[in-house]
Amino acid sequence: MTTDGVFAQRGHHSLWDISAPGRSGVQLPDSDVPEQPMPNASLLREELRLPEVSELDVVRHYTRLAQKNFSVDTNFYPLGSCTMKYNPKINDMVASQPGFSGIHPLQPEETVQGALELMYRLQRDLQSITGMPAGSLAPLAGAHGELAGVLMIKAYHEARGEPHRKVMLIPDSAHGTNPASASMGGFEVVTLPSDINGILDIAAVEAAANDRLAGLMITIPNTLGLFNPNIAHICEIVHSAGGLVYGDGANMNALLGRARPYDLGFDVVHLNLHKTTSTPHGGGGPGAGPVCVGERLARYLPSPVVEMVEDTEGAQYRFATPTNSIGAMSAGHGNFGVLVRAYTYLRALGADGLRQASGDAVLNANYLRRKLEHAYRVAVDRTCMHEVVFTGRSQREKGVKALDISKRMIDYGVHPPTMYFPLIVEEALMVEPTETESKETLDAFIEVMTTIAREVDESPELLHEAPHVTPVGRLDEARAARQPDLRWQAP
Amino acid sequence: MPTPFPHSYLPHTEAQRREMIDAVGVSSVDELFADIPDAFRNPDITLPPALTELELLREIGGLAKRNAVPGEVPCFVGGGVYRHFIPSVVGAMISRGEFLTSYTPYQPEVSQGTLQATYEYQSMICEITAMEAANAGMYDGASSLAEAALMACRVTGRHSVIVHDTVNPRYRAVVDTYLVPQGVEVITVAPGGESISDATACVLTQYPDYFGAVRDLTPIADAAHEAGALLAVSADPVALGMFRAPGEFGADIVTGETQPIGVNMSFGGPFVGYFACRLSHIRQMPGRIAGRTVDHEGRIGYALTLQTREQHIRRERATSNICTSEALIATGTAVCLAALGPGGLRRMAELSYQKAHYVAAEIAALDSYEVVDNGPWFNEFVVRCPHTALETNAALWRRGIIGGIDAGSAVENGLLLSVTEMHTRAEIDALVSALREIAGKGAQ
Numbered sequence: 001m002t003t004d005g006v007f008a009q010r011g012h013h014s015l016w017d018i019s020a021p022g023r024s025g026v027q028l029p030d031s032d033v034p035e036q037p038m039p040n041a042s043l044l045r046e047e048l049r050l051p052e053v054s055e056l057d058v059v060r061h062y063t064r065l066a067q068k069n070f071s072v073d074t075n076f077y078p079l080g081s082c083t084m085k086y087n088p089k090i091n092d093m094v095a096s097q098p099g100f101s102g103i104h105p106l107q108p109e110e111t112v113q114g115a116l117e118l119m120y121r122l123q124r125d126l127q128s129i130t131g132m133p134a135g136s137l138a139p140l141a142g143a144h145g146e147l148a149g150v151l152m153i154k155a156y157h158e159a160r161g162e163p164h165r166k167v168m169l170i171p172d173s174a175h176g177t178n179p180a181s182a183s184m185g186g187f188e189v190v191t192l193p194s195d196i197n198g199i200l201d202i203a204a205v206e207a208a209a210n211d212r213l214a215g216l217m218i219t220i221p222n223t224l225g226l227f228n229p230n231i232a233h234i235c236e237i238v239h240s241a242g243g244l245v246y247g248d249g250a251n252m253n254a255l256l257g258r259a260r261p262y263d264l265g266f267d268v269v270h271l272n273l274h275k276t277t278s279t280p281h282g283g284g285g286p287g288a289g290p291v292c293v294g295e296r297l298a299r300y301l302p303s304p305v306v307e308m309v310e311d312t313e314g315a316q317y318r319f320a321t322p323t324n325s326i327g328a329m330s331a332g333h334g335n336f337g338v339l340v341r342a343y344t345y346l347r348a349l350g351a352d353g354l355r356q357a358s359g360d361a362v363l364n365a366n367y368l369r370r371k372l373e374h375a376y377r378v379a380v381d382r383t384c385m386h387e388v389v390f391t392g393r394s395q396r397e398k399g400v401k402a403l404d405i406s407k408r409m410i411d412y413g414v415h416p417p418t419m420y421f422p423l424i425v426e427e428a429l430m431v432e433p434t435e436t437e438s439k440e441t442l443d444a445f446i447e448v449m450t451t452i453a454r455e456v457d458e459s460p461e462l463l464h465e466a467p468h469v470t471p472v473g474r475l476d477e478a479r480a481a482r483q484p485d486l487r488w489q490a491p
Numbered sequence: 492m493p494t495p496f497p498h499s500y501l502p503h504t505e506a507q508r509r510e511m512i513d514a515v516g517v518s519s520v521d522e523l524f525a526d527i528p529d530a531f532r533n534p535d536i537t538l539p540p541a542l543t544e545l546e547l548l549r550e551i552g553g554l555a556k557r558n559a560v561p562g563e564v565p566c567f568v569g570g571g572v573y574r575h576f577i578p579s580v581v582g583a584m585i586s587r588g589e590f591l592t593s594y595t596p597y598q599p600e601v602s603q604g605t606l607q608a609t610y611e612y613q614s615m616i617c618e619i620t621a622m623e624a625a626n627a628g629m630y631d632g633a634s635s636l637a638e639a640a641l642m643a644c645r646v647t648g649r650h651s652v653i654v655h656d657t658v659n660p661r662y663r664a665v666v667d668t669y670l671v672p673q674g675v676e677v678i679t680v681a682p683g684g685e686s687i688s689d690a691t692a693c694v695l696t697q698y699p700d701y702f703g704a705v706r707d708l709t710p711i712a713d714a715a716h717e718a719g720a721l722l723a724v725s726a727d728p729v730a731l732g733m734f735r736a737p738g739e740f741g742a743d744i745v746t747g748e749t750q751p752i753g754v755n756m757s758f759g760g761p762f763v764g765y766f767a768c769r770l771s772h773i774r775q776m777p778g779r780i781a782g783r784t785v786d787h788e789g790r791i792g793y794a795l796t797l798q799t800r801e802q803h804i805r806r807e808r809a810t811s812n813i814c815t816s817e818a819l820i821a822t823g824t825a826v827c828l829a830a831l832g833p834g835g836l837r838r839m840a841e842l843s844y845q846k847a848h849y850v851a852a853e854i855a856a857l858d859s860y861e862v863v864d865n866g867p868w869f870n871e872f873v874v875r876c877p878h879t880a881l882e883t884n885a886a887l888w889r890r891g892i893i894g895g896i897d898a899g900s901a902v903e904n905g906l907l908l909s910v911t912e913m914h915t916r917a918e919i920d921a922l923v924s925a926l927r928e929i930a931g932k933g934a935q
Contacts, residue, residue: 014610023832025829026576031846036845039844039867043735048732050618050832052834053830053832058826058829062587064604066589069605070593070598072588077593085500088500094551097555098555098563100758101755101757102563102757103560105760108893112558114556118551118554141815142815184672184812189807227524232531281815282817283593284627285628285816285817327664329668332760332762336758336761338761340551349500350540359523363515364511415601437502467601472791475785476785477599481782481796484624484797
């Protein structure tokens with residue numbers, strides 16, 4: 001093998017491949033206390049086969065891995081429903097100050113008043129955005145917030161002596177986390193159909209509104225990127241049957257300063273702070289999923305919530321547990337590092353800035369809809385909110401799948417959109433451009449998508465074999481599932 | 492329409508907005524929101540005025556400065572969250588934008604970095620726990636333990652779990668939040684007091700336990716297995732740098748918090764719950780999993796796998812609703828473990844052990860204090876004080892020291908203290924002399 005070959009191959013090496021016994025990437029000081037007797041050897045372990053690498057090995061390994069990722073910092077990333085907006089660097093800078101990153105969750109409250117005040121302010125601001133009178137920052141991700149929400153709904157019905165309310169209605173366009181969360185809360189999931197416009201069918205809600213109804217989980221705007229103009233009426237139907245309405249806030253980026261879930265009739269809504277308030281997604285987390293609620297559910301909020309009390313020394317902040325709390329969602333107080341970033345983002349924009357952000361997000365999606373509707377059919381032909389769902393149905397008829405189109409986008413340096421979701425759209429391509437993308441980026445994207453549409457007719461094999469430029473090609477995912485190789489093993 | 496708001500996060504110029512509005516075929520951006528009924532459109536939201544970057548640093552930095560920072564002041568609080576050394580490479584690597592600002596690796600060809608890092612994280616979790624398979628991470632150690640109990644219920648088809656009262660009380664609270672609404676019975680007992688029955692899905696225990704003790708788990712594992720139940724252990728991964736791994740005792744599920752390895756304390760999050768199990772139970776495991784496979788040319792590559800367990804495919808029949816987890820933090824733990832290696836992890840554990848045992852010996856030598864004998868222990872211990880933990884902590888804070896956790900419900904006037912390699916001799920000596928002073932002065 002040539003020297004070039006040796007180095008070219010290194011990108012594929014695992015940490016164990018570059019490991020050598022006796023090497024270390026860290027030095028630790030000697031003990032500065034008198035030596036203490038060690039425990040009985042029967043309690044001590046013998047073997048620990050972690051890789052042994054130098055500090056430079058670690059840096060090169062992870063730098064090379066990083067270079068194999070698309071990210072918002074490197075590529076346009078229009079992944080629908082994931083709201084991949086720019087993550088301002090100031091957010092990370094603020095969160096990494098020792099006064100935030102270095103404090104222990106169980107320090108006495110008097111020693112962490114700054115952190116508590118930040119949480120109090122964020123809680124208040126999120127309540128303002130959603131219109132809700134109460135909230136808790138405790139849930140650690142959107143789906144965690146969903147779980148908190150359904151548990152509150154359950155606690156509410158039980159407290160009212162109606163434990164038989166077991167049915168949770170969920171539209172067929174919903175995120176998969178909705179039914180999974182409802183199931184974890186002990187509910188029976190009933191799926192509701194959408195009408196031909198992709199909007200929840202009111203008649204279906206009416207038909208399901210009986211004394212077994214616990215609630216409705218609904219995403220607003222929905223996963224087709226559409227705002228349901230009947231939403232307030234739907235909330236009334238659910239309420240008059242004795243149920244509550246859960247708002248999946250994953251798409252809240254479209255509504256900032258434009259509509260408040262509380263006004264529409266929602267009883268609880270979670271917010272994905274990593275989406276709406278621009279905290280980095282980190283390859284799949286951390287997120288944060290605070291819940292905001294109406295009066296009916298305030299006493300059931302997960303613990304803790306942050307309270308302010310005024311005394312002679314001024315405002316003091318402390319943790320509190322609502323009277324009928326569903327309990328703790330985690331051992332801590334929420335993903336505080338994410339909360340700091342979210343608060344910093346909200347302060348950077350203010351009310352007018354948020355309103356402009358949602359306006360630009362919606363403008364961008366509609367601009368793409370107009371410019372691409374001839375090349376790819378729009379799933380539902382009407383004004384969309386912050387995301388637009390195309391269907392590759394006509395391309396499919398020519399033997400090219402949404403998957404092929406997505407993989408070809410990679411060759412042009414664009415991260416593929418969300419594919420095959422929502423489930424009710426054939427060959428779905430869900431594009432979410434977000435407000436931080438410039439017109440120049442959108443125009444370049446339009447050109448890429450138009451080119452690909454032409455390639456479908458002229459050279460479909462380019463799409464079938466795409467991507468062509470990545471470190472690996474299409475992976476054998478069937479083999480990954482059939483013969484699971486989930487960890488390194490000693491040869 | 493209010494005055495347009497020029498902002499560094501929003502790139503459109505007014506001219507561009509106009510051009511795009513025209514292209515869409517509407518008269519204004521506001522018209523795009525026409526589906527929102529008038530009565531609800533454009534509500535007043537009251538937020539404080541926007542700040543520039545310079546002002547943000549001052550304003551929010553001011554809040555940060557109002558917190559007392561462990562390390563800048565001595566602090567002996569543990570209870571599941573510990574201040575250990577974090578090598579500089581950890582922050583340097585996970586602050587790279589390609590890791591920081593990517594999403595879940597749904598498209599493996601452009602996510603090999605995240606996927607390989609996850610696969611290696613899973614491998615290292617398996618090594619330190621002595622288990623066969625691990626997932627990409629859960630929210631935190633507490634939810635990870637709760638999910639372990641739910642998984643045991645799925646595996647055994649049973650609906651009762653036994654929880655030791657030596658498990659972190661904050662973890663036990665989360666177990667209740669998760670399990671009780673699903674109709675699972677949660678029985679809390681002292682270790683050894685189990686009455687495992689044929690209804691028991693699993694025994695949940697902690698290692699080292701909440702009060703610091705390290706015990707041979709073999710008898711508990713044997714008792715559980717004899718009754719057809721599983722053993723799930725929540726373990727401190729730093730302790731596993733020197734003590735036998737739960738997998739060696741026969742544990743079926745091992746969970747815990749990776750925070751002690753490479754993760755800032757950050758007032759309680761974001762952390763990562765690690766989750767490992769036997770290969771035979773893999774299809775009941777919650778959470779994401781990365782696997783190694785090949786591409787069409789036979790090149791090694793990585794992809795998410797076994798996704799038919801997950802909610803985006805299986806919806807209400809998924810193993811869990813967990814979706815976004817803590818991938819970046821898991822990568823941070825992997826970077827830290829790679830840098831530490833087996834020697835570094837062991838040395839970190841031994842230094843913590845040595846310093847903690849020294850502190851305990853010094854406190855035990857004081858009049859009026861007694862170190863509770865829990866058998867062999869790692870880096871955390873309970874002291875019976877002459878005053879309540881509340882009084883002792885308040886008196887310590889008057890002397891600029893953050894003390895420990897109230898363990899009064901288990902031991903009268905008990906104070907749970909934690910020590911790691913980060914504590915200096917000066918901090919240790921300050922704690923010991925402050926405790927001596929407090930004892931003599933009636934907690935003033």
